[in-house]
Amino acid sequence: MTSCGGDSDNNVEEQTAISAKASIITSMPTITQGTIKFNGNVKSVGSGYHQRGFCWSTNIxxxxxxxxxxxxxxxxxxxxxxxxTYSSYVFSTETTYYLRAYLIINSSEVVYGENITFTTPPKLYMNEKITKDIYTTSAILNAETQVFFLDAVSPDEIGFCYRTSAGVDITNGQKITTLNPSYLSTTNISLETTVLLPNTTYYVKAYSKEGSKVYYSNEYTFKTAGAVGTSGGYIYYDKGETTDGWRYLEAAPGNIVYNGSNKIYWGCSGTMINQTQAGIGFGPANTVRIMQQCPDVNCAARLCDSYTINGVSDWFLPSQEELKAFYKSSKNVFNIATSPVSDKLYWSSTESGNSTSAISLDGYLGYTSESSKNYNMVRVRPVRRF
Structure with missing residues (x-):
């Protein structure tokens, strides 16, 4: 009986919708790249209708x-x-339209919903994205261009403007631009800006210039590396966001000294460690792997792992790319090496593909090369991440 009662209630609602005068509600449209979706709701079909839709104009x-x-x-x-799609109809950018849903009932009478208004977007938006690979004097700026195809887009410039105070635009800030600006639909822009100041906050906007019209993203900030870390060492790299539990790389205040010397063996020449990686983020895993397979008490990786300064003890031997990042941030800011061979090489935790050598960095010129694991003229700078 309850089930039958429920069916009866549904039938009553359906009969009410049919017997009432036809009516329709206009809802707000959804605007995306290249497409507009009109939304409505037929509340009553009345005695019946055969067509429904939407009409719009700049007039009420x-x-x-x-x-x-x-x-x-x-x-x-x-x-x-x-x-x-926008190409199916003519819309103007940043224009307010009146919109009504409608029904054509069987007698050919047109029933309209209430007016609502919507405003079309500009032809494009510049959307800022996370600044990445931040060093002391450089960073990778990122943005996304979102094009709506309301009008043809022919940019003269696409890029970023930035300075050390708020209110930046292309007239008062430094600029970095793409060489061949163009748009398809959504275009990711990624440009490296250089000659920055260490440990400094920068205000940035992505922009697109077309004739006299300039489209800007919201203003946002990033801060260059170069601050002093917890250990008293140098924060030399910032990923731009925390992933895998870390964001920053910090170099120890100085090189390791063992038994009165700052020249350290990589260790275990003739033993193939295998699978030590070169990329940023692999230093800790490389260090653990080396210690597991190399019993030398004075090997570079183990000395980094046991290193402690100013209460900080979570150090590792940096990978090849982590070491190169240290050089990149130190260049033109402070010296980590001098020209004599005995004072410029640093060990990485990246093996060179054989059992007798590993990758070292020339801290004076910045290039990497293979050095014998037994070479006793290489220094070690521990690194930590947080």
Missing amino acids: NPTISNSDYVSENTNTLGEFSLSK
Whole structure:
């Protein structure tokens, strides 16, 4: 009996929707790249209808006889949407339109919903993204261009403007631009800016210039590396965001000294460690792997692991790329090496592909090369991450 009662209630609602005068509600459209989706809701079909749709104009109370419209032939009840590309109809950018949903009932009378207004977007947006690979004097700026295809887009410049105070634009800040600006739909822009100041906050906007019109992203900030870390050492690299539990790399205040000497063996010549990686982020795993397979008490990796200064003890032997990042941030800021061979080489935790050599960095000129694991003229700078 309860089940039958429920069916009866549903039938009553359906009969009410049919017997009432036909009516329709206009809902806010959804605007995405290249597409507009009109939304409505047929609340009552009345005695029946055979077409529904939407009409719009820059004037109030648009009708299907004096404005643009989109339609479909059906007679169903409830919510519905009609999606069309911008290229199908003429819209102007940043323009307010009046919109009404409508029904054509069987007698050919047109029933309209209430007016609502919507405003079309500009032809494009510049959306800022996370600044990455931040060093003391350089960083990778990133943005996304979101194009709506309301009008043709022919940019003269795409890039970034930046300075050390708020309110930056292309007239008062430094600029870095792409060589061949163009748009398809969504374009990611990634440019490296250099000659920055260490440990300094920069205000940035992505921009696109087309004639006299300039489109800007929201203003955002990033800070260059170069601050003093917890250990008293140098924070030399910032990923731009925390992933895998860390964001920053910090070099120890000085090189390791063992038995009165700052020249350290890599260790275990003739033993193949295998699978030591070169990329940024692999230093800790490399260090653990070396210690597991190399019993030498004075090997570079083990000395880094046991290193402690100013209460900080989570150190490791940096990978090849982590070591190169240290050089990149130190260049033009402070010296980590001098020209004599005995004072410029640093060990990485990256093996060179054989059992007798590993990758070292020339801290004076910045290049990497293979050095014998037994070479006793190489220094070690521990690194930590947080």
